[in-house]
Amino acid sequence: MKKIKQILDKFLEVLCMIVVAVLVIDVLWQVFTRFILPKPSSWTEELAIFLLIWVALLGSAVALGRGAHLGIDYFVHKLPYKSRIKTELFVFAVIALFSLLVMVIGGINLVSETLRLNQTSPALNLKIGYVYIAVPLSGVFLVLYSVIGFIERLNSVQQGENQ
Numbered sequence: 102m103k104k105i106k107q108i109l110d111k112f113l114e115v116l117c118m119i120v121v122a123v124l125v126i127d128v129l130w131q132v133f134t135r136f137i138l139p140k141p142s143s144w145t146e147e148l149a150i151f152l153l154i155w156v157a158l159l160g161s162a163v164a165l166g167r168g169a170h171l172g173i174d175y176f177v178h179k180l181p182y183k184s185r186i187k188t189e190l191f192v193f194a195v196i197a198l199f200s201l202l203v204m205v206i207g208g209i210n211l212v213s214e215t216l217r218l219n220q221t222s223p224a225l226n227l228k229i230g231y232v233y234i235a236v237p238l239s240g241v242f243l244v245l246y247s248v249i250g251f252i253e254r255l256n257s258v259q260q261g262e263n264q
Contacts, residue, residue, distance in 0.1 A: 106166065106249050113163050113242060117156055124152040147224040151232045158235045162242035165196065165250070182261070189254050197247035204240025211236060 131145035164170050177188055216230035 102249060102252060106246075109242070109245060110163075110166055113159060113166070117159050117163055120152055120156045120159065124149060124156065127152065144224040147222055151222075151225075151227070154232060155235045158239035159242070162239050162246060165243055165246045168250075170196070183258075186254050186258050190251060193247045193251040193254065197244050197251070200240045200243035200247065204243065205237045208233065208237030208240055 127145050127148050131142055131149065134140065134142040134145070161170070172192065177185055180188060212230045212233045215233055216228060220229040221227060222229060222232070
C-alpha cells in the first residue's frame with residue numbers, strides 16, 4: 102500500500118508541477134504581449150483559466166494525500182485517540198463517497214454531455230469536455246487517497262490493539 106501511495110504521490114506532484122510551470126509561462130506570455138508587443142495575445146487568459154482548474158482539482162488530491170486537506174485539526178487532535186481515529190475514518194469515508202458520487206460519476210456525466218453537445222471554448226477552440234476531464238480524474242485520485250487513508254487508520258487501530 103505504501104509503494105502505491107508513493108508512486109501516486111510522485112505522479113500527481115510532477116503533473117501539478119508541469120501544469121503550474123505551463124501556467125506561469127502562459128501568464129508571463131500574456132503580460133509580455135500586453136505590455137511589450139503592440140497586440141495582446143487572445144488565447145492566454147482562457148488557457149490560464151483552464152490550467153488553474155486543473156491545478157486546483159489535482160492539487161486537492163495532493164493535499165489529501167499529504168494529510169493537508171481542509172479540516173478542523175485543532176479540535177480533532179484534542180479528542181481521545183479512539184475518538185480521533187473514528188472521526189478520521191468517518192471523514193475519509195465521506196470524502197470517498199462524495200468523490201465517487203459527485204466527482205467521478207457526476208464528472209463523467211458532465212464530460213460526456215459537454216462532448217456530446219460539442220461545446221468549444223471561444224479563443225482556443227478546445228472542446229470544453231477535455232477541460233472538464235479534470236473533475237472525474239481528480240475524483241478518482243481523491244477516492245484512492247481516501248481509501249488509502251482509511252486503510253492506514255484501520256491498520257493503526259489494529260496495531261494499537263496488538264501492543
